[in-house]
Amino acid sequence: MQATALTGRAPAAFPVPVQAKNDARLIALWLHGKGGLTRKAYARDVAAFLAFAAKPVHAVTLGDVQAWIDALVVSGLKRSSQGVKLAVVKSLLSFAHKLGYCAFNTGAAARAPKGKADLNARILSEAEVFELFAQAKGRDRTLLRFLYATGARCAEASGLTWADFNEDGKGGVTVSVWGKGEKLRHISIPAKIWGEVRALRRDGDGPASPVFRSRQGGPVSRSQIWRIVRTAAAKAGTGRDVSPHWLRHACASHALDRGAPIHVVQSSLGHSSLATTTAYCHARPGVGVGHFLGV
Incomplete structure (x- = not known):
């Protein structure tokens, strides 16, 4: 079976190439194209989350994300900063799912705790x-x-x-x-x-x-x-x-x-x-x- 000019599909026997073999490569792909300051901030937040979860990205569960959110709340971090850090981690987990690195988008259901707006x-x-x-x-x-x-x-x-x-x-x-x-x-x-x-x-x-x-x-x-x-x-x-x-x-x-x-x-x-x-x-x-x- 060969790819056709109309569909451009690869033969079924050909495996989809692996995009990332480890977390470091995954994160590098995810950060690609982002500004210098953004890259540093995102990398820092993700490193902190993975250190908390104590497991690789593909093994992270919704419970890990929720436990991390609870830890941020207990730390006294401002609600707006909690939201930013959660958004960063959710972005990485969503990217990992789209890339086939993770079977599920684990962070999709995670929500930051609601609180009184303080703007x-x-x-x-x-x-x-x-x-x-x-x-x-x-x-x-x-x-x-x-x-x-x-x-x-x-x-x-x-x-x-x-x-x-x-x-x-x-x-x-x-x-x-x-x-x-x-x-x-x-x-x-x-x-x-x-x-x-x-x-x-x-x-x-x-x-x-x-x-x-x-x-x-x-x-x-x-x-x-x-x-x-x-x-x-x-x-x-x-x-x-x-x-x-x-x-x-x-x-x-x-x-x-x-x-x-x-x-x-x-x-x-x-x-x-x-x-x-x-x-x-x-x-x-x-x-x-x-x-x-x-x-």
Whole structure:
């Protein structure tokens, strides 16, 4: 029996080639094409899960996944972080099933525990945001204002170079950032913010030079950005465990509060789903809709 030109089917006697002979190869195939930061985070989460389960991927059961979820809950990890880690493991198990590495998609039935939505608790008021600005100076203050004005993620701001900014000659400025999944998006920024950012440029800086520099001259690291935000929040007396992502939440929420079209906010923040952007509307019901970025 031979394959036909119409069906392209291989003879039944020919076995389907094995795609992965071990977990390491499976995970390498699954991570292929993902961005560098994503690969590291996903690999870390999967390694932690497999260490917990103490068995190879093909032997993992639904009970293993559920026990791991329970352990995450007991650890006190934030509910949103629990969901992210579960999504990573479910993605791997689904991929393993599609590849024929596992007989079943073990993670399909796994569900993260339900709990009270806490997005509203992680949205700073405009007054709180401006108080953060007041507690920082120089580069740190400019960085905080940039994060708020653009909704850029911590890693996106860390990797910015001067080549990422584009002036249109009419007073408008856009910054190009590489987001999750290696997706490129372009964000318009206010002239005032651009003026502050541009003031950080040093003589001799070229297109590839970092915008936000560390004291050693390289790009400011994500951990440094976390410290900058945490320090400002502590000085401002917010009384909350503020992270850089809170400024992204504030950017989205305040933009919608001031009447920015939801599809524009979605595009600016790089949300793949409109539902993600819409969550900010539900997080602060009763707040009047009324454009933002007058920072």
